[in-house]
Amino acid sequence: MLEHDVKYLKFKTYLNTYCPHCHNSFNVEKKDVRQIEFKAVFNQNEVDLKLSPYLDVFDVDLSVPIEKGEVLDDLLCPTCKKSLIVKEMACGECGSPVGEVIISAMSKLIPFFVCMKYGCEWHGLTKADERRIKLKIPRQDMPEQDQTLRVHNFQEVPYGYTTELALLEAGRCLQCKNPQCVLGCPVNVPIPQFIALIAEEKIDEAAKKIKETNLFPAICGRVCPQENQCESTCIMGHKDKPVAIGRLERFVADYERKMDLVRVPIIKENTGQKIAIIGSGPGGLTVAADMRQLGYSVTVFEALHETGGVLTYGIPEFRLPKSIVQFEINFLKEMGVRIETNHVIGNIHTIDELLLEFDAAFIGVGAGLPTFMGIEGESLGHVFSANEYLTRMNLMKAYRFPEYDTPMPKGFNVAVIGGGNVAMDCARTAKRTGATEVTIVYRRSRQELPARGEEVHHAQEEGIKFKLLTNPIRYIGTDSKTVKAMECIKMELGEPDASGRRRPVPIEGSNYIMDVDLVIVAVGNGPNPVIFQSTPDLKRNKRGYIEANPETMETSKEFVYAGGDIVTGSATVIEAMGAGRIAARAMHAKLSALREKKNKPKKETTKR
Amino acid sequence: MFQIVRKQEMARGTIIRFDISAPKIAKKVKAGQFVIIRVNETGERIPLTVADKDEFAGIISIIFQVVGKTTALMRSLKEGDLLRDVVGPLGRPAEVEKVGTVIMIGGGTGVAILHHVAKAFKQAGNYVIGIMGSKDKELLILENEMTQICDELVITTDDGSYGERGFVTQPLQKYLEERDDVKLVYAIGPIIMMKNVCKLTEKYKIQTMVSLNPVMIDGTGMCGGCRVKVNDETRFCCVDGPDFDGHKVDFEELMNRNSLYLKEEKDSLLFSIR
Numbered sequence: 001m002l003e004h005d006v007k008y009l010k011f012k013t014y015l016n017t018y019c020p021h022c023h024n025s026f027n028v029e030k031k032d033v034r035q036i037e038f039k040a041v042f043n044q045n046e047v048d049l050k051l052s053p054y055l056d057v058f059d060v061d062l063s064v065p066i067e068k069g070e071v072l073d074d075l076l077c078p079t080c081k082k083s084l085i086v087k088e089m090a091c092g093e094c095g096s097p098v099g100e101v102i103i104s105a106m107s108k109l110i111p112f113f114v115c116m117k118y119g120c121e122w123h124g125l126t127k128a129d130e131r132r133i134k135l136k137i138p139r140q141d142m143p144e145q146d147q148t149l150r151v152h153n154f155q156e157v158p159y160g161y162t163t164e165l166a167l168l169e170a171g172r173c174l175q176c177k178n179p180q181c182v183l184g185c186p187v188n189v190p191i192p193q194f195i196a197l198i199a200e201e202k203i204d205e206a207a208k209k210i211k212e213t214n215l216f217p218a219i220c221g222r223v224c225p226q227e228n229q230c231e232s233t234c235i236m237g238h239k240d241k242p243v244a245i246g247r248l249e250r251f252v253a254d255y256e257r258k259m260d261l262v263r264v265p266i267i268k269e270n271t272g273q274k275i276a277i278i279g280s281g282p283g284g285l286t287v288a289a290d291m292r293q294l295g296y297s298v299t300v301f302e303a304l305h306e307t308g309g310v311l312t313y314g315i316p317e318f319r320l321p322k323s324i325v326q327f328e329i330n331f332l333k334e335m336g337v338r339i340e341t342n343h344v345i346g347n348i349h350t351i352d353e354l355l356l357e358f359d360a361a362f363i364g365v366g367a368g369l370p371t372f373m374g375i376e377g378e379s380l381g382h383v384f385s386a387n388e389y390l391t392r393m394n395l396m397k398a399y400r401f402p403e404y405d406t407p408m409p410k411g412f413n414v415a416v417i418g419g420g421n422v423a424m425d426c427a428r429t430a431k432r433t434g435a436t437e438v439t440i441v442y443r444r445s446r447q448e449l450p451a452r453g454e455e456v457h458h459a460q461e462e463g464i465k466f467k468l469l470t471n472p473i474r475y476i477g478t479d480s481k482t483v484k485a486m487e488c489i490k491m492e493l494g495e496p497d498a499s500g501r502r503r504p505v506p507i508e509g510s511n512y513i514m515d516v517d518l519v520i521v522a523v524g525n526g527p528n529p530v531i532f533q534s535t536p537d538l539k540r541n542k543r544g545y546i547e548a549n550p551e552t553m554e555t556s557k558e559f560v561y562a563g564g565d566i567v568t569g570s571a572t573v574i575e576a577m578g579a580g581r582i583a584a585r586a587m588h589a590k591l592s593a594l595r596e597k598k599n600k601p602k603k604e605t606t607k608r
Numbered sequence: 609m610f611q612i613v614r615k616q617e618m619a620r621g622t623i624i625r626f627d628i629s630a631p632k633i634a635k636k637v638k639a640g641q642f643v644i645i646r647v648n649e650t651g652e653r654i655p656l657t658v659a660d661k662d663e664f665a666g667i668i669s670i671i672f673q674v675v676g677k678t679t680a681l682m683r684s685l686k687e688g689d690l691l692r693d694v695v696g697p698l699g700r701p702a703e704v705e706k707v708g709t710v711i712m713i714g715g716g717t718g719v720a721i722l723h724h725v726a727k728a729f730k731q732a733g734n735y736v737i738g739i740m741g742s743k744d745k746e747l748l749i750l751e752n753e754m755t756q757i758c759d760e761l762v763i764t765t766d767d768g769s770y771g772e773r774g775f776v777t778q779p780l781q782k783y784l785e786e787r788d789d790v791k792l793v794y795a796i797g798p799i800i801m802m803k804n805v806c807k808l809t810e811k812y813k814i815q816t817m818v819s820l821n822p823v824m825i826d827g828t829g830m831c832g833g834c835r836v837k838v839n840d841e842t843r844f845c846c847v848d849g850p851d852f853d854g855h856k857v858d859f860e861e862l863m864n865r866n867s868l869y870l871k872e873e874k875d876s877l878l879f880s881i882r
């Protein structure tokens with residue numbers, strides 16, 4: 001047989017390729033498949049065709065050579081034996097028969113046609129073609145609790161992806177050579193790699209991949225502001241919508257947890273050095289995990305009776321189930337991290353006292369000092385800081401009053417001041433406690449709302465009203481000194497300020513009165529003074545936060561590191577974790593060097 | 609978990625003293641500081657000032673009046689029972705220095721805190737004049753302890769059933785008239801009492817410290833529920849206090865905020881009965 005007379009039939013399938021008749025997957029469902037057997041009819045003779053999918057690329061080559069002049073009449077699905085060839089359709093390039101398959105998943109049927117003629121270049125082994133198909137897959141929504149039902153309960157709103165939806169979404173990733181998403185992520189999660197692993201259905205491996213850089217993907221997948229981070233830089237976002245990286249991250253972590261695949265990592269040999277961590281928020285927990293894994297003995301001191309920081313007392317159950325936070329903390333305990341709750345550092349031990357017992361300390365106490373606006377009537381009853389409101393509801397579980405003793409602050413006409421995640425959380429919590437009207441009052445416009453897009457969307461779905469470009473200037477009380485109304489003023493956007501956002505300025509004479517019976521002030525936080533009262537030599541910046549070397553997170557006190565909101569001011573969970581990572585790395589380097597120094601002279605003495 | 613090693617009922621069982629095993633706190637706590645207690649998993653967090661401590665035995669004492677759901681629950685506990693959470697010491701300690709003559713005023717359960725602070729002032733070498741008041745004889749607590757600590761002690765009862773009849777302000781005024789060496793007045797008790805004491809001492813221009821008791825949750829400066837207005841500024845009692853310059857405190861606002869929660873506390877009791 002002369003080479004130029006013989007061609008291989010090229011028939012392309014993707015990772016999820018299904019027969020349009022029986023919906024059986026050609027490869028994905030049979031995980032380790034190396035060959036798929038098709039029956040083909042050439043010139044009315046039945047021939048066995050073997051397909052060997054490349055594992056890394058999704059195309060498939062027929063391994064049977066076809067001689068020139070042979071006509072492919074039929075290609076039969078290996079399961080239902082129906083023909084994949086659409087008789088009435090022809091390839092746009094060469095006019096040969098076309099085969100129909102469905103790519104990706106069955107819940108969204110995306111018919112795709114491939115040329116069946118050998119040698120025809122159109123049938124698209126090109127990248128461009130691949131992109132074209134991927135662009136046809138829409139960004140997958142997460143199934144979620146019905147909006148009318150969920151405002152009556154505190155259960156998590158989204159259910160998360162099913163495996164099928166996750167595979168479909170993972171199929172959208174273009175696997176860029178130069179992945180921009182990774183640059184958008186504060187801790188540079190290897191995004192394309194973990195998504196590729198999902199697509200290969202190696203979900204537990206995908207989880208491990210993420211955990212190389214992010215220890216708590218179940219949390220980050222739920223609370224990261226992805227639209228400003230990884231998803232904002234995703235190339236798919238330019239053409240269509242970005243790949244739902246956060247949702248996939250969450251899926252992977254949930255899968256790993258639910259399938260009981262989480263394993264305690266190997267802990268390195270004990271270094272004999274001790275680390276004190278102050279605050280059990282995401283920053284502190286990250287340092288704890290990293291240092292423990294490196295063989296240090298680690299103790300976490302937490303002021304409250306529960307661990308988790310904002311993840312526990314701030315972010316509500318319907319957005320981040322507390323069982324997930326506790327799962328991660330139990331995991332740390334299993335690794336051998338000691339946790340001491342009810343320890344307010346500064347009071348029970350000062351940092352200097354800790355340094356007598358511990359070789360290094362990390363301060364991750366967050367920015368937990370609520371800011372008030374300093375306007376008239378802020379001390380009236382039923383005017384709460386967001387922290388107090390959320391602490392009552394989440395940490396003290398007031399929403400389960402009277403089963404829990406802390407009474408639930410209840411209002412029918414609730415105003416929440418502010419436009420961040422905290423404000424959305426308060427508003428949605430209030431809605432769930434039976435408020436008939438909940439209004440977000442924010443002084444800038446919609447574009448400037450700092451909350452995660454998904455939270456704003458969910459809040460709107462749940463019937464939260466938005467009064468934008470509006471600011472309260474005074475609260476008005478009843479005779480018994482609880483709030484009954486507030487005076488607001490309308491705002492307009494002026495010149496950009498230092499943060500680059502246009503500064504809101506009040507419109508004179510636009511004041512009006514709004515009836516309210518519960519006000520929640522969510523306008524930000526400042527640094528908590530407790531730790532500084534006993535550690536005056538800890539250098540602070542102009543805003544009162546701890547000054548730390550950005551490369552090491554070490555503070556002005558040697559062996560004392562800091563990270564998270566207490567360094568940056570109110571920021572994000574992932575940034576706190578990122579800072580924890582940097583601190584752990586620097587701490588390890590410094591303490592290792594110290595160990596070696598100590599060990600060296602010993603060796604010499606044994607020689608002598 | 610923290611064990612109640614001793615329970616003592618005072619004032620007809622309306623005031624109760626717990627000695628709690630909490631060695632770390634006992635080692636650190638100073639006069640004027642408080643702890644926050646959560647009795648059990650479903651409990652609320654309530655602040656209670658440390659009334660005494662025994663560093664060597666590792667014990668702190670708290671004295672509380674039974675007023676609401678949690679204190680009622682605490683009354684039902686026995687010696688040997690465990691408290692889920694005790695966190696402390698919280699707040700800034702009372703500023704104790706040798707200043708000369710000080711008048712220490714306590715009303716109701718306020719005496720529980722006062723006597724700890726009075727002891728510290730005495731130990732610092734001050735001449736301590738104590739004035740303690742209560743509704744009636746039976747509600748009077750810690751008389752013996754106060755007698756031991758103070759160089760002079762005056763007791764008042766509202767109904768005259770013991771000591772002088774009337775309020776603590778009467779003997780205070782007498783002292784302020786008679787003595788010109790009083791350097792500091794320290795008052796702990798019902799808000800109205802502290803307010804009246806301050807009104808009086810302001811006239812005589814004598815520095816007066818008060819210990820405030822707003823509603824608290826975390827006690828670490830995180831919730832802002834304990835905010836009080838001092839010198840027209842918002843301060844958080846749990847981290848900036850509990851002691852403040854009495855002449856600068858907005859007592860009116862404190863009274864309003866506290867009474868608000870009293871109503872809620874009652875509602876919550878009613879609710880739980882229903």
Ligand SMILES: Cc1cc2nc3c(=O)[nH]c(=O)nc-3n(C[C@H](O)[C@H](O)[C@H](O)COP(=O)(O)OP(=O)(O)OC[C@H]3O[C@@H](n4cnc5c(N)ncnc54)[C@H](O)[C@@H]3O)c2cc1C
Pocket residue numbers: 222223224225278279280281282283284301302303304307308309310311314315316343344345346364365366367368390421422425452528530531563564565566570571572573574576828
């Ligand atoms: C309601 C709310 C919603 C949010 N939503 C999001 C979101 O959707 N996405 C996002 O990325 N970020 C969100 N954030 C911000 C995010 O939670 C924080 O940036 C992050 O938690 C900071 O972590 P951290 O480790 O610095 O401190 P924290 O989480 O604040 O934890 C600090 C811990 O230290 C403890 N502590 C304080 N002082 C002491 C002391 N003296 N001794 C011992 N312990 C002490 C505190 O009790 C606390 O547990 C939200 C914040 C809030 C309040």
Ligand code: SF4
Pocket residue numbers: 184185186187188189191214220221224225226229230231245246249574
């Ligand atoms: S950690 Fe956050 S920013 Fe990074 S990939 Fe995950 S969701 Fe995106």
Ligand code: FES
Pocket residue numbers: 823824825826827828829830831832833834835844845846847
């Ligand atoms: S009790 Fe929460 S700030 Fe003081």
